[in-house]
Amino acid sequence: MDFSTYVIININCSIIQKKPRFRKKNGIRVGSRFHKWRREDIHRVKGILKIAYKLLVNDKGKFAALLVGITFAVFLMVMMTSMFAGILHRSSATVLNIGAKVWVMDPAVNTPINSIPLPDYVLDAVRSIHGVKYAVPLYSGGALVKLRSGVYQSVTVIGLDDSSLYGRPELIDGQIENIYAENAFVVVKDAEFAKLENPRIGTEFEINDHRGVIVGIAKVTTSGLFGVPTLYTTYNRALQYIPSTRFTTAFILIEPKSSDAVPYIKQQVKALGYEALTKEEFIQKTSNFYKYQTGVGTNVLIMTVISFIVGLSISGQTFYTFILENLEKFGALKAIGAKGRELIYMILFQATFTALTGYGLGIGLACLLITVAKLRLPSYAAMITYANLGIAFVMVLIIAAISSYIGVRKVLRIEPFDIFRG
Amino acid sequence: MAELAMRATELVKWFGEGDAKTIAVREVSFDAWFGEMLYIEGPSGSGKTTLLSLISGILRPNSGTVLVENKDIWSMTSDQIAEFRLNKVGFVFQDYHLFPRLTTVENVAIPLILKRLDWNESINEAMKYLEIVGIKDRALLPPVKLSGGEQQRVAIARAIASHPDILIFDEPTASLDGDTGRRIIEFVKKNILNDKRCIIVVTHDSRIFEYADRIMKMEDGRIIGFEQGGGREN
Numbered sequence: 026m027d028f029s030t031y032v033i034i035n036i037n038c039s040i041i042q043k044k045p046r047f048r049k050k051n052g053i054r055v056g057s058r059f060h061k062w063r064r065e066d067i068h069r070v071k072g073i074l075k076i077a078y079k080l081l082v083n084d085k086g087k088f089a090a091l092l093v094g095i096t097f098a099v100f101l102m103v104m105m106t107s108m109f110a111g112i113l114h115r116s117s118a119t120v121l122n123i124g125a126k127v128w129v130m131d132p133a134v135n136t137p138i139n140s141i142p143l144p145d146y147v148l149d150a151v152r153s154i155h156g157v158k159y160a161v162p163l164y165s166g167g168a169l170v171k172l173r174s175g176v177y178q179s180v181t182v183i184g185l186d187d188s189s190l191y192g193r194p195e196l197i198d199g200q201i202e203n204i205y206a207e208n209a210f211v212v213v214k215d216a217e218f219a220k221l222e223n224p225r226i227g228t229e230f231e232i233n234d235h236r237g238v239i240v241g242i243a244k245v246t247t248s249g250l251f252g253v254p255t256l257y258t259t260y261n262r263a264l265q266y267i268p269s270t271r272f273t274t275a276f277i278l279i280e281p282k283s284s285d286a287v288p289y290i291k292q293q294v295k296a297l298g299y300e301a302l303t304k305e306e307f308i309q310k311t312s313n314f315y316k317y318q319t320g321v322g323t324n325v326l327i328m329t330v331i332s333f334i335v336g337l338s339i340s341g342q343t344f345y346t347f348i349l350e351n352l353e354k355f356g357a358l359k360a361i362g363a364k365g366r367e368l369i370y371m372i373l374f375q376a377t378f379t380a381l382t383g384y385g386l387g388i389g390l391a392c393l394l395i396t397v398a399k400l401r402l403p404s405y406a407a408m409i410t411y412a413n414l415g416i417a418f419v420m421v422l423i424i425a426a427i428s429s430y431i432g433v434r435k436v437l438r439i440e441p442f443d444i445f446r447g
Numbered sequence: 448m449a450e451l452a453m454r455a456t457e458l459v460k461w462f463g464e465g466d467a468k469t470i471a472v473r474e475v476s477f478d479a480w481f482g483e484m485l486y487i488e489g490p491s492g493s494g495k496t497t498l499l500s501l502i503s504g505i506l507r508p509n510s511g512t513v514l515v516e517n518k519d520i521w522s523m524t525s526d527q528i529a530e531f532r533l534n535k536v537g538f539v540f541q542d543y544h545l546f547p548r549l550t551t552v553e554n555v556a557i558p559l560i561l562k563r564l565d566w567n568e569s570i571n572e573a574m575k576y577l578e579i580v581g582i583k584d585r586a587l588l589p590p591v592k593l594s595g596g597e598q599q600r601v602a603i604a605r606a607i608a609s610h611p612d613i614l615i616f617d618e619p620t621a622s623l624d625g626d627t628g629r630r631i632i633e634f635v636k637k638n639i640l641n642d643k644r645c646i647i648v649v650t651h652d653s654r655i656f657e658y659a660d661r662i663m664k665m666e667d668g669r670i671i672g673f674e675q676g677g678g679r680e681n
Contacts, residue, residue: 066563068560068564068565068566069560069561069562069563071566072564072565072566073560073561075560076549076553076557076560079549079553080548080549083548083549353542353544354544354546357538357544358557359529360503360505360532360538360540361532361533361538361557361558361561361605361609362529362530362532362533362534362558363529363561364525364526364529365525367561440506441500441505441506442497442500442505442506444540444544
């Protein structure tokens, strides 16, 4: 018998002889530790956790202090990150509201607000790229309007391609065709709408000594970051009414024939010396600019870390005191017959319960404050996202883990003999 | 003839090493019998509490054995020793060590919960033990609202709740006035001690010696002799 035959025989034997480790009965693995847990220990663990719960909750002063610490920390963390999320979301308002799939811009452009005008030939060149279904120019610029009351107000004017009106907003009042009427503008009803003295259809204003008339009221996904109302008009009217530089196209908006064509379009635009970004990439670029190049991100990060440290300090210290006060009782439990791991369950449960309750309260408080703030200040930029909630949750779990680690170390060190010695 | 509850053989325990080494228990051997109330008496530092810890599965000896039901408890794993303490030994600590945030009945229910009884079942069962120690009407109060004697009774109820074979009292009268202490021991002797249970009491309160069946005298970690107690039955 050669070696390979020997190996095969042995492998086969081991396969045949190998018994299943556990047999199943009613879906429960009989004979496994899991099975024993289900059958014998469930009351014990439930009871132990209930004792832990009562020890925690009945110590009202400590429990309140623990909750205040964690709630405060979560509240601060969520507020900080929500404000940042709100700022980031609004910084990409133009991209979100226009909704074009691919945007062409100068590579130096970081945000939709600070566009660098593109030469006219770029539009023709982009239109000739294989895979482009159509491409249109977009005007984006600032202007001052004089309202009926005589007040001057800064506005952002978006000039849509005359023939397609690509990127037009959804109107809640008026007809989009009226944008072609004389002096016609569509106003966006967002958080800044009131700054234009709540215009209605037919409301007139002056823009750079031209008469302007509101012909439609639109709604958009999100308001802008800088607290300026937005007016939509046609590309050519925008050029006509607002003083312009030599080149006037802020962005070129592309509708690709298919999503597969996007990489090729990007490559060809790059060859022209410009940059083509998908909507998501442009939002990400804008977001990165505010995060890493403005100091806003660093400040928010610092405040979030400070909130975390404050929460950790308050709840960690309180939990430590709580454990110290109950240390002898844990020792007595050990003497009576509780196992070390059961005391660990108790402490983990107490820390987790406090952390999750504080988390819920903190989130609730942050939601309440943001809601109230938005009622009073419609332009208040704060937005709770799943990422904010996730970050706060992870932070709270870390606080619970550190607090319980300190407690577990103490409790595992206590010997029942110390209880006898007094 | 009474059955053997526990046999300690050649128990030795020391603390520290080198110059700091202190021998707390020196080759102590004794038997404890069911139906017996055995006192361990001696001056402070004589090794009573250490011996109590060695025989109850709390402190591992450096050498020697403790046989309960013909098995050396110190040959068990730590989990088995925890189970042994839960099922075979009941403790009444000097300071009671009741949980102030739990009600009296919940304190008594702790060993029952550890013995895997359902919470409600444990509470119902604990009520029976509170009735035995005569403070059922205090069941829903926190222990801090009870007098010293009542707290002692709660501690006794908790100790007997797990039906232990061996009951250990550490200085049971130290925190009580003379009359209350005597009443408690009388109560224990009359209602808790039986033919299937052995009670070991560490004390130097001579006022309760009259209730002992035997008194084991310790000094400097050694047994210096046994005396017959009063064995008073009331």
